[in-house]
Amino acid sequence: MKLAPTLDLAAAAPLRQALLAARGQPLRIDASDVERLGALCLQVLLSAKLTWAQDGCAFSIAEPSGAFMEAARLMIGDSPLAENGASA
Amino acid sequence: MDSFEAIKQTYFQECDELLADLEQNLLMLEAGEGDGDTINAVFRAVHSVKGGAGAFGFEALVAFAHIFETTLDDMRSGKLDPEQDVIKIMLRASDVLVDHLQAAKGQGVVDEERAATMSRELEALVGGGSNEETAPLSGESGGDEWGFKPLMFEVDAPAPAAGLTLVMRPTATMYAKGHDAVLFLRELERIAHAEIELDASALPSLDALDPEASYLTWTVRWPADVDEKAIRDVFDFVGDDCPIELKRDAPAPPHQPAVDVAAMLANIRDAAGPPVVTEEEHEEKVASPAAPGGKIESKSGAAAATIRVDLERVDRMIDLVGELVINQAMLAQRVAESETGRSSSIAMGLDELEQLTREIQDSVMAIRAQPVKSVFQRMPRLVREIAGATGKQVRLVTEGENTEVDKTVIERLSDPITHMLRNAIDHGLETPEERSASGKSPEGVVRLAALHRSGRIVIEVSDDGKGINRPRVREIAVNKGLIQPDANLSDDEIDNLIFLPGFSTASAVSNISGRGVGMDVVKRSIQGLGGRISIASVPGKGSTFTLSLPLTLAVLDGMVISAGEQTLVAPLTAIVETLRPKPQDIRPIGPNAALLAVRGAHVPLIDVGVALGLRDTPIDATAGVVLLVEGEGGARAGVVADEIQGQRQVVIKSLEANYQRVGGIAAATILGDGRVALILDVDAIIASQRDRTEAKPIALAS
Amino acid sequence: MDATISHTELLELISFRIGEQDFCLDIMAVREVRGWTVATPLPHSPPYVRGVINLRGAVLPIIDLKARLGLGETVPTQRSVIIVVHIGDRLVGLLVDEVSEVLEVDKATIQATPSVGCDTVEQFVRGIIPLEGRMLSWIELDEILPVRIDEAA
Numbered sequence: 001m002k003l004a005p006t007l008d009l010a011a012a013a014p015l016r017q018a019l020l021a022a023r024g025q026p027l028r029i030d031a032s033d034v035e036r037l038g039a040l041c042l043q044v045l046l047s048a049k050l051t052w053a054q055d056g057c058a059f060s061i062a063e064p065s066g067a068f069m070e071a072a073r074l075m076i077g078d079s080p081l082a083e084n085g086a087s088a
Numbered sequence: 089m090d091s092f093e094a095i096k097q098t099y100f101q102e103c104d105e106l107l108a109d110l111e112q113n114l115l116m117l118e119a120g121e122g123d124g125d126t127i128n129a130v131f132r133a134v135h136s137v138k139g140g141a142g143a144f145g146f147e148a149l150v151a152f153a154h155i156f157e158t159t160l161d162d163m164r165s166g167k168l169d170p171e172q173d174v175i176k177i178m179l180r181a182s183d184v185l186v187d188h189l190q191a192a193k194g195q196g197v198v199d200e201e202r203a204a205t206m207s208r209e210l211e212a213l214v215g216g217g218s219n220e221e222t223a224p225l226s227g228e229s230g231g232d233e234w235g236f237k238p239l240m241f242e243v244d245a246p247a248p249a250a251g252l253t254l255v256m257r258p259t260a261t262m263y264a265k266g267h268d269a270v271l272f273l274r275e276l277e278r279i280a281h282a283e284i285e286l287d288a289s290a291l292p293s294l295d296a297l298d299p300e301a302s303y304l305t306w307t308v309r310w311p312a313d314v315d316e317k318a319i320r321d322v323f324d325f326v327g328d329d330c331p332i333e334l335k336r337d338a339p340a341p342p343h344q345p346a347v348d349v350a351a352m353l354a355n356i357r358d359a360a361g362p363p364v365v366t367e368e369e370h371e372e373k374v375a376s377p378a379a380p381g382g383k384i385e386s387k388s389g390a391a392a393a394t395i396r397v398d399l400e401r402v403d404r405m406i407d408l409v410g411e412l413v414i415n416q417a418m419l420a421q422r423v424a425e426s427e428t429g430r431s432s433s434i435a436m437g438l439d440e441l442e443q444l445t446r447e448i449q450d451s452v453m454a455i456r457a458q459p460v461k462s463v464f465q466r467m468p469r470l471v472r473e474i475a476g477a478t479g480k481q482v483r484l485v486t487e488g489e490n491t492e493v494d495k496t497v498i499e500r501l502s503d504p505i506t507h508m509l510r511n512a513i514d515h516g517l518e519t520p521e522e523r524s525a526s527g528k529s530p531e532g533v534v535r536l537a538a539l540h541r542s543g544r545i546v547i548e549v550s551d552d553g554k555g556i557n558r559p560r561v562r563e564i565a566v567n568k569g570l571i572q573p574d575a576n577l578s579d580d581e582i583d584n585l586i587f588l589p590g591f592s593t594a595s596a597v598s599n600i601s602g603r604g605v606g607m608d609v610v611k612r613s614i615q616g617l618g619g620r621i622s623i624a625s626v627p628g629k630g631s632t633f634t635l636s637l638p639l640t641l642a643v644l645d646g647m648v649i650s651a652g653e654q655t656l657v658a659p660l661t662a663i664v665e666t667l668r669p670k671p672q673d674i675r676p677i678g679p680n681a682a683l684l685a686v687r688g689a690h691v692p693l694i695d696v697g698v699a700l701g702l703r704d705t706p707i708d709a710t711a712g713v714v715l716l717v718e719g720e721g722g723a724r725a726g727v728v729a730d731e732i733q734g735q736r737q738v739v740i741k742s743l744e745a746n747y748q749r750v751g752g753i754a755a756a757t758i759l760g761d762g763r764v765a766l767i768l769d770v771d772a773i774i775a776s777q778r779d780r781t782e783a784k785p786i787a788l789a790s
Numbered sequence: 791m792d793a794t795i796s797h798t799e800l801l802e803l804i805s806f807r808i809g810e811q812d813f814c815l816d817i818m819a820v821r822e823v824r825g826w827t828v829a830t831p832l833p834h835s836p837p838y839v840r841g842v843i844n845l846r847g848a849v850l851p852i853i854d855l856k857a858r859l860g861l862g863e864t865v866p867t868q869r870s871v872i873i874v875v876h877i878g879d880r881l882v883g884l885l886v887d888e889v890s891e892v893l894e895v896d897k898a899t900i901q902a903t904p905s906v907g908c909d910t911v912e913q914f915v916r917g918i919i920p921l922e923g924r925m926l927s928w929i930e931l932d933e934i935l936p937v938r939i940d941e942a943a
Contacts, residue, residue, distance in 0.1 A: 008092075008268070009092055009263055009264070009266060009268075009300070010092050012299035012300060013299040013300065015299070016294060016297060016299045019294060020294060020295065023294070036145065037270065038263075038268040038269075038270055039258065039263070039268055039269035039270050039302075039304060040263050040268075040299060040300065040302075042270075042304070043291060043297065043299075043302075043303050043304055044294070044297065044299055046288055046291055046304075047291050047292065047293060047294045047297045047303075048294050050291065050293055050294075051293040051294040051295070054293060071270050074270055074273040074274055074277065074284060075269065075270055075273060075284070075286060075304075075306070076286050077283070077284050077285055077286055407847065410847065411846070411847040414844075414847065654830065654831070699833075700833035700834075701833045701834055702831070702833065741847075741848070741849045742849070743832075743842070743849055745848070745849070745880070746848065746849060746850055746851055746880045746881050746882060747832075747842070747849070747851040747880070747882075747935075748935075748936070750832050750833060750834060750835065751833065751834045752833050752834065753832070753833065756830075756842060756849045758844045758847065758849075762844055763828075763830055763843075763844060764829075764830040764841075764842045764843060764844050764849055765830065766830065766832070766833075
């Protein structure tokens with residue numbers, strides 16, 4: 001699964017839908033194209049990560065772009081979402 | 089996406105207002121009338137524009153606004169004097185900011201060179217190059233070449249070595265308005281390096297998650313002292329949509345940095361909604377020690393007084409009320425024709441209905457009435473630009489900007505005013521040298537005023553320049569064959585020659601007034617709106633253009649007349665008087681024309697039925713009625729009709745919407761019987777009489 | 791025209807009568823059909839422009855289609871109707887003698903207008919449709935209105 005370049009307000013609902021559709025299987029998300037990551041989409045990603053953990057499936061974010069990393073660092077602190085591979 | 093677009097539009101609207109205020113306040117400062125509040129208002133305007141621009145990703149706008157803001161910040165902190173030269177730069181900077189905003193709207197491009205020059209000029213104002221010392225403080229590696237300046241270091245404040253903790257709780261509303269927490273965090277980090285901690289404990293699992301709700305809150309800690317105000321300013325733009333708590337804690341509380349997100353997510357409970365801070369709580373918290381929170385309160389207080397309504401909705405309402413008026417009239421007419429019409433209770437009910445309908449119409453029209461301010465506000469920039477291009481020194485004085493007029497008129501005021509101002513500066517005002525030589529102040533004054541006069545709006549543009557060069561105007565008019573060389577004209581008549589088609593006062597067409605538009609075009613466009621324009625001039629003292637327009641273009645006071653089988657409406661404003669001529673007042677002239685003697689003058693008689701092709705031969709004027717009309721050019725004529733049915737206000741309906749322009753007809757309306765009646769274009773009818781002597785109009789072949 | 795006609799597309803048409811001839815219009819262009827009311831004549835207009843009427847607050851021009859097609863002036867009767875159509879962004883009323891029916895035809899049955907040496911036919915008839923021993927002329931709406939003054943100038 002590949003993330004869209006702009007993850008803003010408008011992207012949050014579609015992202016949630018796309019993730020829900022992929023539920024129940026290990027997921028590797030390609031974040032290489034991301035140019036903007038907003039808090040609403042971060043919420044969706046964090047919630048997905050939690051959900052996958054509850055389901056006992058692998059969840060990882062791969063090849064995060066610079067913009068993704070920077071936004072994630074700002075919002076999550078010094079522990080970027082991406083580094084922390086699967087958490088199942 | 090639609091809602092996002094709507095939010096963006098709201099932002100643009102707000103920006104237009106902010107930028108108008110910005111200019112207004114800068115002009116006050118320039119005139120030496122402003123105070124600390126004015127400077128603060130100027131700063132806030134730029135800051136708010138920047139805040140929203142960040143949310144929408146308008147990088148160029150953010151960058152420029154940031155530089156502008158930095159300079160203004162110096163002024164706010166007293167480091168930079170708001171002296172005239174500085175304000176002049178800022179006024180030009182506000183023009184560039186407007187350009188950036190227009191570009192963001194997709195309505196134009198920014199002159200990059202001009203913007204870059206402007207940025208350098210602004211930066212040059214900042215503390216004489218002292219901004220170097222603040223640059224390293226911006227702390228992070230991000231490419232912020234301007235370096236946000238922590239205000240606390242400039243202001244001589246006591247600096248207790250205490251940390252500051254901010255808890256921000258974004259609301260769903262905030263996100264819905266297009267703001268994003270990540271942008272605030274970025275700004276906050278820019279103020280000074282901070283530790284950011286995310287609280288995701290409210291986050292539900294994916295299936296229970298509302299993608300547009302807000303679940304995350306953040307705690308930001310600055311170990312060193314930072315300016316509280318700078319932090320609050322970051323949230324200035326969102327107000328209550330992102331409640332914040334700001335605590336200055338003596339010992340910076342130890343906390344675990346580097347949250348393990350996985351661990352954190354592991355113990356997430358299916359918590360309820362996002363943490364909400366009630367309004368009272370919030371205000372209490374905001375109004376903490378230094379209490380700069382007052383701004384937020386006043387903002388929400390002011391917002392209650394007005395609402396923003398989509399113009400289309402108002403227009404729809406105007407249309408509907410227009411139909412209601414017509415329907416009411418139709419009903420009244422039918423009842424009057426029927427037997428029941430004699431019943432007094434029905435008649436009374438109808439009277440009341442009519443009263444109410446009128447009141448509704450007036451109220452709805454009042455909604456559309458707007459102060460001319462929105463047009464006037466665009467003019468200072470224009471004046472600056474023309475002044476710059478002509479090398480003249482100009483001060484623009486505006487009066488009566490709260491004068492209200494219907495929005496249909498407002499929209500059409502801009503062009504004529506623009507042109508009159510261009511004309512006043514380019515042709516009216518002298519160069520600074522010429523002015524000094526004739527004992528005037530080198531700075532010319534152009535006055536733009538609006539006022540109501542007898543049911544119309546009057547716009548005056550006057551200058552204190554050299555006045556109209558009458559010998560020159562006369563000479564041009566003679567050379568162009570517009571008047572006979574021996575014509576005996578009053579000063580006033582000579583002045584008004586400049587409105588004649590084909591007249592252009594500039595001996596060399598300048599690129600200011602030039603542009604291929606003469607005053608005749610201005611005059612015609614104003615006449616098209618049912619307006620008049622005239623000029624009065626005193627040599628050596630200056631000229632005054634006076635423009636008058638109806639207050640609305642949606643309704644019209646008309647005289648309902650009949651000609652042949654048809655019912656027509658003549659605009660009341662064009663009618664001087666109505667009379668039933670005596671046979672001895674009518675003087676035939678030529679084969680088929682006649683003049684009417686009225687108060688010593690002779691005016692041509694025009695049979696309206698013939699002029700409109702409704703009949704071939706004119707009726708006997710003594711058997712009908714004559715409307716003495718005056719065209720915008722002052723030409724008079726006697727319009728002969730069969731009879732007058734009465735006066736009434738009619739709703740103007742365009743013929744062009746579904747058809748096209750029709751000669752001799754200004755528009756249409758719908759009368760009480762439900763039929764369409766045509767509204768006469770009095771000027772065209774007067775002109776048609778002139779044409780008829782030359783060539784009979786031919787029906788348009790297709 | 792044959793080349794452009796697809797073989798499966800159905801076209802919904804409204805058919806009407808002017809004098810002894812049958813015509814039709816693409817029903818997508820029709821907004822409503824209403825009874826005849828006397829129009830207010832417009833000065834300086836071509837003879838086929840009957841004038842304007844009030845259509846729920848809007849001023850609607852009425853074109854006498856018979857006159858427009860060069861078949862003489864319509865004498866309105868009780869059965870005369872006005873077909874209100876969209877032409878570009880304008881609403882226009884067409885005065886016709888009577889409305890017949892709404893029908894569906896296969897686009898393939900539409901035939902190109904044969905050359906009959908008549909300008910009005912070539913200008914206003916897009917094609918002809920044979921139907922149960924009758925023939926419908928398919929009206930081209932785009933050219934029905936007179937050229938706008940501002941465009942002509």
